[in-house]
Amino acid sequence: MQNLAPQMDAAPIAPVLELSGITKTFPGVKALNNVSLELFPGQVTALIGENGAGKSTIVKVLTGIYRADGGTIAVDGEQVAFASADDAGAAGITAIHQETVLFDELSVAENIFIGHAPRGRFGLIDTAQMNTRAQEILDRIDAPLSATTPLKDLGIANKHLVAIARALSVDARVVIMDEPTAALSQKEIEELYDLVERLKSEGRAILFISHKFDEVFRIADRYAVFRDGEHVGAGLMSDVTEGDLVQLMVGRAVDQIFPSRAHSAGAEVLRIEGYAHPTEFDGINLTLKAGEILGFYGLVGAGRSELMQAIFGITRPSAGTIYVEGTACTIRSPADAIANGIVYVPEDRGKQGAVLGLPIFQNVTLPSLAQTSRSGFLKLAAEFALAREYTERLELRAAALDQDVGNLSGGNQQKVVIAKWLATKPRVIILDEPTKGIDIGSKAAVHAFMAELAAEGLAVIMVSSEIPEILGMSDRVIVMREGLIAAELRRDELSPETLVRHAAGIGGHA
Amino acid sequence: MIRYVKSREALLVGVILALIALIASRFPAFILPSNLVNVFTDTSPLIILAVGQAIVILTRCIDLSVAANLALTGMVCAMLNVAYPGLPIPVIIAVALMLGAVLGAINGILVWKLTIPPIVVTLGTLTIYRGIIFVISDGAWVNAHEMSAAFTGFPRAEILGLPVLAWLAILTAIIFFIVIARTPLGRAFYAVGGNPHAAVYAGINVGKTQFWAFVLSGTLAGLTGYLWVARYSVAYVDIAKGFELEVVAACVIGGIAIAGGAGTIMGAILGAIFLGIIKNALPVVGISPFWQLAISGAAIVIAVAFNARAGRAKGRIILKRAEAEAQA
Numbered sequence: 001m002q003n004l005a006p007q008m009d010a011a012p013i014a015p016v017l018e019l020s021g022i023t024k025t026f027p028g029v030k031a032l033n034n035v036s037l038e039l040f041p042g043q044v045t046a047l048i049g050e051n052g053a054g055k056s057t058i059v060k061v062l063t064g065i066y067r068a069d070g071g072t073i074a075v076d077g078e079q080v081a082f083a084s085a086d087d088a089g090a091a092g093i094t095a096i097h098q099e100t101v102l103f104d105e106l107s108v109a110e111n112i113f114i115g116h117a118p119r120g121r122f123g124l125i126d127t128a129q130m131n132t133r134a135q136e137i138l139d140r141i142d143a144p145l146s147a148t149t150p151l152k153d154l155g156i157a158n159k160h161l162v163a164i165a166r167a168l169s170v171d172a173r174v175v176i177m178d179e180p181t182a183a184l185s186q187k188e189i190e191e192l193y194d195l196v197e198r199l200k201s202e203g204r205a206i207l208f209i210s211h212k213f214d215e216v217f218r219i220a221d222r223y224a225v226f227r228d229g230e231h232v233g234a235g236l237m238s239d240v241t242e243g244d245l246v247q248l249m250v251g252r253a254v255d256q257i258f259p260s261r262a263h264s265a266g267a268e269v270l271r272i273e274g275y276a277h278p279t280e281f282d283g284i285n286l287t288l289k290a291g292e293i294l295g296f297y298g299l300v301g302a303g304r305s306e307l308m309q310a311i312f313g314i315t316r317p318s319a320g321t322i323y324v325e326g327t328a329c330t331i332r333s334p335a336d337a338i339a340n341g342i343v344y345v346p347e348d349r350g351k352q353g354a355v356l357g358l359p360i361f362q363n364v365t366l367p368s369l370a371q372t373s374r375s376g377f378l379k380l381a382a383e384f385a386l387a388r389e390y391t392e393r394l395e396l397r398a399a400a401l402d403q404d405v406g407n408l409s410g411g412n413q414q415k416v417v418i419a420k421w422l423a424t425k426p427r428v429i430i431l432d433e434p435t436k437g438i439d440i441g442s443k444a445a446v447h448a449f450m451a452e453l454a455a456e457g458l459a460v461i462m463v464s465s466e467i468p469e470i471l472g473m474s475d476r477v478i479v480m481r482e483g484l485i486a487a488e489l490r491r492d493e494l495s496p497e498t499l500v501r502h503a504a505g506i507g508g509h510a
Numbered sequence: 511m512i513r514y515v516k517s518r519e520a521l522l523v524g525v526i527l528a529l530i531a532l533i534a535s536r537f538p539a540f541i542l543p544s545n546l547v548n549v550f551t552d553t554s555p556l557i558i559l560a561v562g563q564a565i566v567i568l569t570r571c572i573d574l575s576v577a578a579n580l581a582l583t584g585m586v587c588a589m590l591n592v593a594y595p596g597l598p599i600p601v602i603i604a605v606a607l608m609l610g611a612v613l614g615a616i617n618g619i620l621v622w623k624l625t626i627p628p629i630v631v632t633l634g635t636l637t638i639y640r641g642i643i644f645v646i647s648d649g650a651w652v653n654a655h656e657m658s659a660a661f662t663g664f665p666r667a668e669i670l671g672l673p674v675l676a677w678l679a680i681l682t683a684i685i686f687f688i689v690i691a692r693t694p695l696g697r698a699f700y701a702v703g704g705n706p707h708a709a710v711y712a713g714i715n716v717g718k719t720q721f722w723a724f725v726l727s728g729t730l731a732g733l734t735g736y737l738w739v740a741r742y743s744v745a746y747v748d749i750a751k752g753f754e755l756e757v758v759a760a761c762v763i764g765g766i767a768i769a770g771g772a773g774t775i776m777g778a779i780l781g782a783i784f785l786g787i788i789k790n791a792l793p794v795v796g797i798s799p800f801w802q803l804a805i806s807g808a809a810i811v812i813a814v815a816f817n818a819r820a821g822r823a824k825g826r827i828i829l830k831r832a833e834a835e836a837q838a
Contacts, residue, residue: 312711314710314711333713333715334710334711334712334713335713335714335715337713338713344711346707346711352705352707352708352710352711353708353711354705354708355700355701355704355705355708355709355771356704356705357700357704357705357771357772358700358701358704358771362697362700366697366701366708366709366712366714367712367713369694369697370694373693373694376693376694377688377692377693378691378692378693378694378697380692420712
């Protein structure tokens with residue numbers, strides 16, 4: 001299936017933008033590996049891939065936010081180098097981001113012309129001309145907007161229109177749309193499709209990033225599929241089926257080795273009935289047994305992390321009851337959750353996990369200070385003992401326990417965060433993307449440890465967007481889509497295709 | 511000590527010793543023990559306030575109302591003394607501590623419950639507290655002859671050759687060393703300032719922790735209010751006006767990161783001593799006191815530049831990590 005479509009040398013048109021051999025490495029992660037991508041004038045290319053496939057990174061390379069470590073970018077066959085976002089803009093490349101990057105306090109016209117406003121006498125901004133030109137562009141795309149309206153008065157769909165108008169104001173030849181329909185209603189989506197058609201007819205090249213297969217088939221002319229930072233296929237939409245694309249997206253061999261574990265679930269530890277939230281999720285029922293690993297799969301924005309934060313007491317559900325070991329309990333704050341034996345290892349360990357300026361041992365004991373203090377005073381010896389016990393169990397590599405966490409590698413920081421939670425001796429541990437952004441070696445250690453925890457009778461919830469990890473570790477998987485439970489799958493029902501189908505809402509069962 | 515003396519503190523000690531040596535090379539009288547005691551005593555109010563401010567800054571806040579709190583509490587103590595000359599000093603001190611704590615708690619509540627930015631809250635209360643002094647005193651001064659001998663004598667009474675004022679600065683330093691290093695609250699101050707998100711996940715109530723920081727800062731400001739009024743034997747609306755900036759300066763010079771989460775109590779104390787020596791030495795050396803402001807200002811800029819340099823290597827690593835996470 002790798003040769004679904006031959007290279008487009010027969011195409012009558014030359015690509016307006018050509019990327020080849022693009023490589024981008026971050027510490028411990030190869031985000032893009034020898035990736036190529038071609039965009040043609042008057043055509044929509046859909047960029048498809050799992051979370052973490054490198055889609056956002058390539059957009060950042062294209063728009064000059066990141067500089068690639070290797071490879072070339074050519075515009076109209078001429079090689080260019082983008083040192084900054086300005087350079088990319090000057091070359092005619094504009095991106096319309098998932099969350100539109102606009103200024104709420106400025107007017108529509110000011111947003112459209114920010115950075116390149118028409119100048120009048122003494123180099124001052126010519127407001128009248130700016131408003132006129134902005135209105136012209138808005139009218140051209142049939143946007144029902146006035147150029148002088150403050151942006152903050154607009155809804156999301158109209159903000160998208162402003163972002164598109166901005167792209168047109170610089171006469172962008174390449175327009176990148178990063179999941180533009182994620183927050184739109186069906187009617188607004190239709191209007192967006194019309195606009196995309198219009199941009200096409202004006203000869204602009206469009207890179208359309210989307211998770212939704214129906215819309216990809218609706219508007220794209222070509223596709224490019226990324227997997228794990230590599231380009232795995234490209235061609236014409238007319239040559240492929242949905243199934244082909246799913247295959248390309250997930251069809252890797254599971255090359256990571258996961259610990260084998262005998263699943264022996266014990267008594268019920270956690271039960272949630274009817275959890276709901278005004279905006280993020282609804283009708284959540286789940287049970288979790290001791291010794292079980294429950295996987296949570298879904299696309300970004302499916303409401304998984306939001307649900308976990310509600311379980312942990314960061315936010316409060318608007319309805320529903322939570323039972324720990326059969327007893328209903330009230331969880332109003334993280335402190336309540338910790339007291340009830342529920343802990344949460346957040347996804348963003350830099351932001352939410354570790355206090356980088358504090359030493360390792362103080363990070364480990366942070367949620368357990370009651371345990372390491374006596375009559376209101378901290379006992380250093382007890383703190384060190386607790387920290388040593390759990391960091392040794394996790395095989396943390398550090399010079400000393402009073403070293404600042406900020407000086408550790410990503411994988412070791414993750415271990416500190418996990419050690420911190422284990423030290424509270426929990427009954428339920430929620431791991432949100434536990435191996436995101438860490439190297440393979442640390443991943444294996446985290447997986448082995450997860451299996452060990454389950455074997456010791458801990459109930460584990462693992463939120464993950466990595467299909468191999470979900471397949472390799474879970475006893476049971478809940479797939480969430482748009483805030484609802486889309487499916488609950490037993491281990492023997494799991495396959496990459498099933499997961500993707502449920503997560504993306506593609507009809508039918510695999 | 512957990513937060514053992516880091517190089518920043520060692521550097522400050524070195525700078526302070528060099529400064530003293532420089533002054534002594536021209537004015538040997540400056541390093542007579544009696545003069546050094548005077549300098550330390552004179553700096554004691556700044557030390558006490560800097561300890562409180564350091565805690566507030568550690569939690570990513572700032573307390574600009576300390577000097578106004580000091581003045582208001584001082585005025586209340588002075589007026590109490592005038593109205594009830596027989597009131598024992600421990601009662602006066604208890605009133606000062608409690609009133610200071612209440613004024614600090616007002617800041618803390620506004621920051622915690624209404625989540626108003628601390629700089630706005632304390633700018634507001636600064637003005638309000640000063641205004642209240644005017645209201646309760648009608649703008650009149652309370653002068654030395656109206657105060658009782660016991661009231662004005664307390665901070666100057668000597669124990670083992672040191673005035674009570676200096677002893678109280680030392681006592682404050684010791685108590686807060688212990689609070690910061692050895693209590694869960696002290697640890698929470700660092701966690702909240704260092705990474706508020708992580709603190710939330712660890713079950714720490716960020717707003718409540720900041721509230722307690724303001725209460726402690728207010729309490730120390732209240733104590734200083736009585737000591738100040740008694741030592742100078744005068745109370746009026748404008749005492750210690752602008753002193754909050756000197757207090758913040760002491761913290762910054764002492765290496766308390768204005769973004770929170772980093773720095774030590776020892777650093778803040780050394781920062782205060784550094785400013786105190788400059789303030790006391792300039793008249794001796796014969797430099798106009800106007801230079802004092804310029805020199806303090808230069809010291810702040812140099813100190814912040816040092817902080818920025820120290821933070822730079824770390825900053826790059828953080829940025830790389832942010833990039834790595836953003837790509838996924």
